[in-house]
Amino acid sequence: MAGPVLEMRSIVKTFPGVKALSDVTLTVRPGEVHAICGENGAGKSTLMKVLSGVHPHGSYEGEVLFEGETCRFKDIRASEQHGIVIIHQELALVPYLSIAENIFLGNEHAARGVISWNDTLKHASRLMRRVGLDDHPQTRVADIGVGKQQLVEIAKALAKEVKLLILDEPTAALNDEDSGKLIDLILELKNQGITSIIISHKLNEIERVADSVTILRDGRTIETLDVKAPETTEERIINGMVGRDLDHRFPERTPHQPEADAAPALEIRNWTVHHPIDQQRKVVDDVSLSVRRGEIVGIAGLMGAGRTELAMSVFGRTYGRYAQGTVLKDGKEIRTKTVPEAVAHGIAYVTEDRKHYGLNLMDTIGRNISLSALGKVAKRGVVDDHEERKVAEGFRKSMNIKAPTVFEPVGRLSGGNQQKVVLSKWIFAGPDVLILDEPTRGIDVGAKYEIYTVIDQLAAEGKAVVFISSELPELLGMCDRIYTMAAGRLTGEVPRSEATQEVLMRHMTKDKR
Incomplete structure (x- = not known):
């Protein structure tokens, strides 16, 4: 049996005030689809950023081996030269460029500094057929749906002769039909010999597409399981993720009995x-x-x-x-x-797009929470910093927002903790x-x-x-x-x-x- 295509040994990654990864180990076999799951903030995306060079060698402890060789990637381009390509949850496409231009962005077909558009369109068409995209290669990315944009990202990865494809929550923004098509494509790439790592919260997807699953919790490796083994149940994966059994997925609820004469709220x-x-x-x-x-x-x-x-x-x-x-x-x-x-x-509205419409990612937890009702923390039109901090600290504790302080920028939080900040903001408005x-x-x-x-x-x-x-x-x-x-x-x-x-x-x- 061939050795692993990827080994990550004893990876430790620390940010100011937070140890994101602590002695994490990951082993991936050639040609498999390997899932990584865990709660938000468990360290999944951070681990993949270490692997892909987003967090360069020297900024973390531990060892990365790819195809048996020790890797010391200084940036994402270095990892791509080895055939490791990551597709982030937030797609890295330029909306007003064409599909073809996006596929070869930074990897252009050029001679003496001049792009060959004939070669670009020909090769883009070939890659688009490979991923099941039937649009014209000169179609603007802004004019296609999110599902097709994911396929453009995969075509872009294939253009870089990918050996290990990393997909971070690839179906999070997709409907069921587009999700199914993407899963089918990942399985087809597997048949073509491409190894994939997929980060997903959707356990039904993991069951369908993955060969192995590694569970992370609080920045540590809990276990790696064979997805097809009888003992690998959904309950076992959930227990590994959260560290406790979830006997009920939802709080017990007594159906509401409205007052007969009360008008609707x-x-x-x-x-x-x-x-x-x-x-x-x-x-x-x-x-x-x-x-x-x-x-x-x-x-x-x-x-x-x-x-x-x-x-x-x-x-x-x-x-x-x-x-x-x-x-x-x-x-x-x-x-x-x-x-x-x-x-x-x-009336309060918690948007489905928290990153664009719900939060100011560059500002702190405290400032984001107070934004919906600044008058409650202001005196004579001036925000009382002490009162704002006290309010935010109350929500940090009551909502279990995982952050060292309320001065932490919201952009550094995991998705689940960002969502808790959005809810806190609107609850504070009363x-x-x-x-x-x-x-x-x-x-x-x-x-x-x-x-x-x-x-x-x-x-x-x-x-x-x-x-x-x-x-x-x-x-x-x-x-x-x-x-x-x-x-x-x-x-x-x-x-x-x-x-x-x-x-x-x-x-x-x-x-x-």
Whole structure:
């Protein structure tokens, strides 16, 4: 049997105030798909950045061997020259360049400093066929979906004669169809002899695509398992990730019993919104729904159903062109034309895109938490730093945000901890209604449970919660009622007692036009 293609021995990586990796060992066999899983902050991405030269040799302790040779990569280009290519969760593509230009960016087909566009387009077409992309190579990356952009990244890796492909949460932003296509491609690359390392929180994906799985927890290697072995169960992987059994994936919840005479905390009537560019197209079409205090109401739908468009348009009309509809709070019509108006009426929106719209990644935990309600920590228009720090410290402890201090930049936190900061920010504003858009996307099972517990507690305190999610088990586990959407319209309303994945999917795939 051939020796390992990759060995990482006793890797230690320290950042100021935090030991991210502590004596981590990883062994990958040639031609396999090797999964790495663990909670957010377990050290998965940091380990791959050590391997790929993002964290250069000398900035960490330990030894990296690739194809039997000791490697001392000084930067990412050095690792790519050995055939190690990493595709980060945040795609490194230039949106206004073409697919072909992106594939060969920094690796151009050129002679005497002049790019040969004929060679570029010919080779780009060949690589695109290999990954299943049927677009024209001169199509702008901005004009294709996220699923296809992932394929462009893989074609870009193949152009560098990749031997070891590292994919960091490759399906986190993809729908089920695009995720399936990407998994199929990884398996096809395996058949072509390419070794892959995949970081994923989706245990069903790991079961389908991986040969081995290494579990990290708190910066340490817990164990490496053969995915196909009978003893490798989902429960064992979860236990390794979180260090405890999760007998229940969701907090135990007593279904909400609304008061007979109480008006809904939030009611939306006949809400219609047009696409911001194509004004003939309705992205939200005559939608009416309601949520009462103490209730968690879900919204389910496939990609393009209009869930996020509905949420953003209600919250300050931040998406699309408003056509008609009213918003009522506690039975009285309110104006939500702007975000400040919506916030003033006690409505908060936790966006699905926390990095772009939910947080200032360069600022601290403390500043991010206070942003939604600066007036609460200000005196005569000046922010009281002591009060801001005290508030942030309270949330750091109550939300279990893993950071040494509240002065830590949010950009350095793991995805799960960033999401806790977003939730803290809006909880601090003291809303009556929280609209949560994919609140656990890209977060491990342990952090998910903590966020579910926070959401459940908010409902118990009398908050009204609208919960948008692409994960049907999540909606079934958390919600009192679930609305379904398709093509911008409501297609069903299902009480908790009647909700199953099959029932929801049946409603999500029908169109009431």
